[in-house]
Amino acid sequence: MDRVDELAEQADERAQSPSNAAATAPSRRKPESGTLGKALDVLDVIALSEKPPRFTDLLGQIDQPRGTLHRQISNLVAEGLVAVNPDHSYVPGLRLLKLAARAWSGNTFRLLAEPHIRQLHEATGETVHLGLMSGLEVIYLDKIESKQTVRMHSQVGNASPLYCTGVGKAMLARLPAEECAKRADQFEYFRHTPTTLHTPKLLLAEIEEIRQTGISHDREEHEPGIRCVAAGLSDDKQGIIAGVSVTAPAFRIADDDIENWQVLVLQAARAIERDMEARLGPRSQE
Amino acid sequence: MDRVDELAEQADERAQSPSNAAATAPSRRKPESGTLGKALDVLDVIALSEKPPRFTDLLGQIDQPRGTLHRQISNLVAEGLVAVNPDHSYVPGLRLLKLAARAWSGNTFRLLAEPHIRQLHEATGETVHLGLMSGLEVIYLDKIESKQTVRMHSQVGNASPLYCTGVGKAMLARLPAEECAKRADQFEYFRHTPTTLHTPKLLLAEIEEIRQTGISHDREEHEPGIRCVAAGLSDDKQGIIAGVSVTAPAFRIADDDIENWQVLVLQAARAIERDMEARLGPRSQE
DNA sequence: AATTGAGTTCCAAATAACGGAACTCTGTAT
DNA sequence: ATACAGAGTTCCGTTATTTGGAACTCAATT
CATH class of the missing domain: 1.10.10.10 (Winged helix-like DNA-binding domain superfamily/Winged helix DNA-binding domain)
Structure with a gap:
């Protein structure tokens, strides 16, 4: 419904x-x-x-x-x-473009997060995404592209399922356990790749792990050859659940990179959360 | 109305x-x-x-x-x-973002023009725009940003008046003279900067010049410190009037650059026009 | 010339929107 | 505490818009 x-x-x-x-x-x-x-x-x-x-x-x-x-x-x-x-x-x-352009550039959350994902991009040199939870999907609110990406021109505004994306899983781990389980049952799992988590059980097990570390991985679960490292963030006051990620082609990634990115992505997520609280403190509406 | x-x-x-x-x-x-x-x-x-x-x-x-x-x-x-x-x-x-994302990524004209503005960006190293005429405005359909631009995050979807932008004037020059004069009278001229063309007379004189050369200049007419070189393009079959431009901060531009860009921008516009005709030849709908 | 399919227009009947007034909160002054 | 004012929400008879079937036009086919 x-x-x-x-x-x-x-x-x-x-x-x-x-x-x-x-x-x-x-x-x-x-x-x-x-x-x-x-x-x-x-x-x-x-x-x-x-x-x-x-x-x-x-x-x-x-x-x-x-x-x-x-x-x-x-x-x-x-x-x-x-x-x-x-x-x-x-x-x-x-007219849709016009309306959406306003919607997008005026989105306070995006504006607030932007400097942080920009910094994340500069620190990693790879493509960085900012996603927002919406129902059973993640909607990409912003991205900064790595220098030369041929494929994929602007995911902004696009939606992907929560269960097979880095940010998606990171966001699920931010939900209360029951709510998370409920959603896990609602997905219509599609095996995009051999590594896609395609049952509630597999998904929930991984989410439990994410809850421990705070870091979520997409191991070519949505698109073959594409991996990413993501962290979730949330703000109860505004009821926002979101996530940031670093994405890159699998062949280009070294183990060192992954470890690096984990730290950087977490830092970015925490920084955004801090800013959200700060912004909400002084004056509640703006 | x-x-x-x-x-x-x-x-x-x-x-x-x-x-x-x-x-x-x-x-x-x-x-x-x-x-x-x-x-x-x-x-x-x-x-x-x-x-x-x-x-x-x-x-x-x-x-x-x-x-x-x-x-x-x-x-x-x-x-x-x-x-x-x-x-x-x-x-x-x-939902607006989602709808617009579809609208945008599925826009056949944009898809067709994309490789050319990408090439234009690579040849110039500066920010490149693709604009479409819509009433008295230009709507930016796409842009490729110069490496580090601080201000202006994604104009895509934004609208600006025709009379004070490079692409806008280039597109006006593509209209039949009477139609062009008619629109010139309809604008509500606002002097964004000291150099803004703020009367129909000034505007029409410049457009006449653009008609000769095929090239349009924005000499800080919309935003102080920002200049651009643009060329118009059109396709009667589809009724499309559009334009491409190269934009940069005035202080960074040398005279050599301008001359260079004129050629490159014209090439890009012609290439897009050629593609449009070619695409319309083989099979009329797709 | 006749037929088909696509697109458009019309109008009485059905339905959804309208809008004024009453109601519920929440925070503020008495 | 009590009254008050302002913001937000609900209700329901009236009104205006939408509905949907049928008839119509236009262009391409047979």
């Missing part, structure tokens, strides 16, 4: 049917209530499609009568949330 | 009343029609506020009865477009 569930479900749908999803998938979409919700349903579908969908494609994926759907799309277009190509296919509109 | 106008107006409102706008400003906001539009009005206000507004702040800026506004906000929160802080202040929600 959670928004996150729904989005995860959509992602699955897409993963299972690489290309011609529109024609075959019999609309597994549960309609939301409220005018706004329905409009966002449509927007979601448009945003999540890899090829810009056309009217009929949408009609297949969204359980609405033609007339209704048409008006809903028209509204989205009128508001600038969706744009139409000359060939009548739909793409997400620029 | 344009969306862009409205947003520009909002920006003005903010610029004029730095801090306690909520209390004093008598809500210059014209309500949009349709449920969606009203919801987005609220979202806009939340996104554009510099401090997270509280319920009463919003009530002051949006001309709606308390009960109504409250429900509208509740809906936004339920949809994840807005989040509530513990102290009941509102911030834009993470």
